[in-house]
Amino acid sequence: MKTKIKPIVVNVLLIVFFVCLTIPKLVGQNNDSLNLTKESQHFKFYSTNGDIKVLDSLALTLEKNYSRITNRLGLQIEKKINVRVFPDIKSFHVAINYPDAPDWVVGSCIGDELLMVSPLNPGSIHTYESLMQVIVHEFVHIAVYYAIGNKVVTGLPKWLNEGYAQYEAGQVNEPIRKSVESSLRDKVPPTWTQLITASAMEFGHMNGYGLSVTIVEFLVDTYGIDKLVSLIKEPENIETIYGLPENTLEKQWIQYIKHEKIE
Numbered sequence: 221m222k223t224k225i226k227p228i229v230v231n232v233l234l235i236v237f238f239v240c241l242t243i244p245k246l247v248g249q250n251n252d253s254l255n256l257t258k259e260s261q262h263f264k265f266y267s268t269n270g271d272i273k274v275l276d277s278l279a280l281t282l283e284k285n286y287s288r289i290t291n292r293l294g295l296q297i298e299k300k301i302n303v304r305v306f307p308d309i310k311s312f313h314v315a316i317n318y319p320d321a322p323d324w325v326v327g328s329c330i331g332d333e334l335l336m337v338s339p340l341n342p343g344s345i346h347t348y349e350s351l352m353q354v355i356v357h358e359f360v361h362i363a364v365y366y367a368i369g370n371k372v373v374t375g376l377p378k379w380l381n382e383g384y385a386q387y388e389a390g391q392v393n394e395p396i397r398k399s400v401e402s403s404l405r406d407k408v409p410p411t412w413t414q415l416i417t418a419s420a421m422e423f424g425h426m427n428g429y430g431l432s433v434t435i436v437e438f439l440v441d442t443y444g445i446d447k448l449v450s451l452i453k454e455p456e457n458i459e460t461i462y463g464l465p466e467n468t469l470e471k472q473w474i475q476y477i478k479h480e481k482i483e
C-alpha cells in the first residue's frame with residue numbers, strides 16, 4: 221500500500237517548500253562539512269565527497285535552464301551562484317534552521333545561495349527526478365531576487381513567487397491541475413490575498429503551491445508571459461498591467477481551472 225500512497229501525497233500536497241531569507245549568512249552549522257567540489261559556467265557547487273557524482277547532472281540541469289530564465293527577466297548576473305548540496309534531509313533542515321521540518325522541505329535559498337538536499341538521498345517524499353526540478357525552482361527564486369531585490373520580501377505575492385518558480389521548473393502537471401480542480405469543486409479556494417498572508421507552513425497545507433502554479437499558468441495562457449514578467453517586477457500595478465481589477469482576475473482564474481468560459 222505504501223507505494224500507492226506516495227505519489228498521491230506528492231501530487232496533492234505540494235511539490236517543494238521554499239524559504240527565501242534575506243539574511244546573508246547561514247544560521248545552521250552543517251555548512252562546514254561541505255567543500256567546493258565543482259564549478260560550472262555560472263555556478264559553484266559545495267558538497268560532501270559522497271555527492272560529487274551527482275554534481276554533473278545538477279550542473280547540466282541548471283546550465284540548461286540558466287539563459288532562458290535570466291533572459292526572461294532581463295538579467296545579467298555577474299557572479300557565480302553558490303549551490304550547497306546537503307547529504308541528507310536532516311543536515312539540510314538544520315542548515316535552514318528548521319530542524320523539525322517535514323520531509324517535503326527539500327530546497328531553499330538564502331540570500332543568493334541555493335540550498336538543497338542531495339538527489340541521491342531525497343527522503344521519503346521526493347525522488348531523484350523531483351529534486352532535479354527543485355534545483356531549477358530554487359534558481360528561479362534567486363533570479364527573481366536579482367531582478368527585484370528586497371521587493372521579493374516586501375512586495376512580491378507568495379503565489380506569484382512560488383507559482384512562477386514552479387512554472388519555470390516544469391513542476392506543473394496534470395495530477396496537480398486535477399487536484400486543484402477537484403479541491404475547487406468541494407470548497408471555495410483561498411483568495412489571492414489569503415495565499416499572500418498564509419505562513420509558509422499554512423501555505424503548504426492549503427495546497428498553496430498547486431493553487432499558485434495554476435494562477436501563473438492561467439495568467440500566462442490568457443495574457444502572455446510578458447505581462448507576467450511585468451507583474452513580477454511591479455506587482456503593485458496588477459490592475460494597470462492587466463487592465464482589470466484583481467478580483468476579476470481571480471474570478472477568471474477559477475473559471476479557467478473549471479474549464480468554463482472566461483468572462
Ligand SMILES: [Zn+2]
Nearest residue numbers: 237238382385
Ligand atoms: Zn519556491
